[in-house]
Amino acid sequence: MEDLILTNDNKIIFLILDGLGDIPNPAFSYLTPLEAAKKPNIDNLAMKSGILGRIMPVGIGITPGSGPGHLSLFGYDPIQYEIGRGVLEVLGLNMDLQDGDLAARANFCTVRDGIVADRRAGRIETRETERLCKTISETVSEIEGVQVIIKPGKSHRFALIFRGKGLSDKLSDADPHKDNRPFVNTSPKTKDAELAARIVNTFITRVMEILKEEKVANGVLLRGFSNKPGIPTFSHEFHLNALAIATYPMYRGIAKVLGMDVKEEPKDYQEMIRILKENYSSYQFFFLHIKETDLAGEDGNFPEKVKAIENVDAIIPDIYELNPHVLVITGDHSTPCPLKGHGWHPVPLLLVTKTGERDGMAFHEKNCILGSIGTIYSKQLMFLALAHGLKLDKYGA
């Protein structure tokens, strides 16, 4: 079907409200946040030129992480393509990931007599982690020609990039995964990964040497080893120049992995709109990422999620006045407040277009069940957006 893609300058905007989907909340008259939110701008578009439906990121009953959630939105099969946990961590800390890099998540831990007594080193403060990372950086910046790049995260967490040639990610976690188990090194899962295992284990040994006088954080655990994934670029797949605009680094990072451009790091929605407007003529596809809906869902905070949706509604006129061919408003997954975490529930989808069935309904989960799009896989959404962008040729004579 890729042969059918036509090139034109019609604009497609994906406004992604992270964790948007929700379920009726018993504490709030069994409404969902999307139903309860006053969102006159979104609903006006939905009623006048909207088609509704639901997207399923991976499959029925499957709760997706941010990686598969976004890959599928952008038309990739989230089963075929994967962004490793180490890579996501590194992207979330705004580190620069290059081809061939081996990324890992890491944290400080407490080791006693070869046993991991506390995998989180008593959740030491962020500034402690910063101090220790600085020392490690200065002491172990290179192993056998492989560059080691370290960046502290929150509390006991940090992230790592090993930059060098031939570093496979086929490595077991250097982490017993539970307290009071023996400390472990990484092991290569394939012969190709022997070099990477040696580098990583040398790194661990040298770090343990540095930390040996520490009372609490006297060990490190590394896990989620992953290379920068070999995914075909978005522009190659869909013949679109794409710009990603996101306040959170992880989402700019995922976009970069797909070869999308990332101009700046906006601080707030106003800056996002400014970047969108300044670059509108140079791109055909825009990915705008909103994190606040997911944060509220993770906190189980219904009023906060309602407020987050209302705040997005306020910027809709600024976006729609650009007159895009297609405006998609949806999420990468559901984060229902009652679950305080990601859910498997299909995500409500609004596609604003002049060439659609015009469902004439407000945008929320219950109407989306009845919408003309039906319930589709997230990875199918891109083809629907391309169709409404008049970017697909006829199939067959």
Added chain:
Amino acid sequence: MEDLILTNDNKIIFLILDGLGDIPNPAFSYLTPLEAAKKPNIDNLAMKSGILGRIMPVGIGITPGSGPGHLSLFGYDPIQYEIGRGVLEVLGLNMDLQDGDLAARANFCTVRDGIVADRRAGRIETRETERLCKTISETVSEIEGVQVIIKPGKSHRFALIFRGKGLSDKLSDADPHKDNRPFVNTSPKTKDAELAARIVNTFITRVMEILKEEKVANGVLLRGFSNKPGIPTFSHEFHLNALAIATYPMYRGIAKVLGMDVKEEPKDYQEMIRILKENYSSYQFFFLHIKETDLAGEDGNFPEKVKAIENVDAIIPDIYELNPHVLVITGDHSTPCPLKGHGWHPVPLLLVTKTGERDGMAFHEKNCILGSIGTIYSKQLMFLALAHGLKLDKYGA
């Protein structure tokens, strides 16, 4: 699942309104033609014994041509099986296509100093094309034992059949596809196609010799080379004797490619009904094709499309009085008036049966979203029709 097919004389009628599906039309109170049409007979059947749904010919966002549209209606995977452009052209001109034939679309063009100055030869009149085709037919009726059959179409267009042994369709177009580019011959894409390429290029050379004194139409372009496709017959797939009744030759041709019988060439709906009645006892499956809905859609003519639907409604009593087990009313694709062309939108489907969920709704796009069939792929429709025709055995004990 083919093992489950039972043989009985229960009748299935597919009444296909070409390009039936549409979208709400801003100029007509946001109705669709199917919603606006007064169709008491169809709606009476829909309310009393109808189940509704939508069919998707190829996939989400994909706009089908007539070939994949019909192949999928008849239960064939339109990705696996293909009817080439040359074959469709030849069928549309009512030419007799035989196994092994190599078909092509062709047109007269204007060549100056080896450059194709006008790919359409100033859109010469049909009678000019008829005159030139007659001369070519008389002069180049055979090349190396391969029979050449020519038939003029509208304006500068004509169609060709090369009839002989071993003529592969793996040929590049003998067409630069744009004006002011050098004239090109065909090239074989595989070693098998070398014979066909030589025959075609000899044909072109001899025709150019014939045309050299012409002022405007002094060249020919050939494209869409395709063999009669090797598709298993409909009767083999579904154990049904099938009769196709269509006023337009292309649809009789597609049916013939699938091995359906074609008795006569009806001039109007009354003749279609007469042929249906006369042959009703000899077949189990009937394909009735209505072209007018698509023509109106292509013209963007909403009132005309409404009228076309109403005209079909008038013949429904004549069809249903035959008391078929299953009457399917749907389209091969959507042709929304606002698009003035084929669309990717799912096609409304009505299946009249005594063994269904009985949705109790009038037949139009908006109700079809809510129907008990849901949105299915067109290629799945045949199995639903077989089921309601009580032609499918139980699967498993």
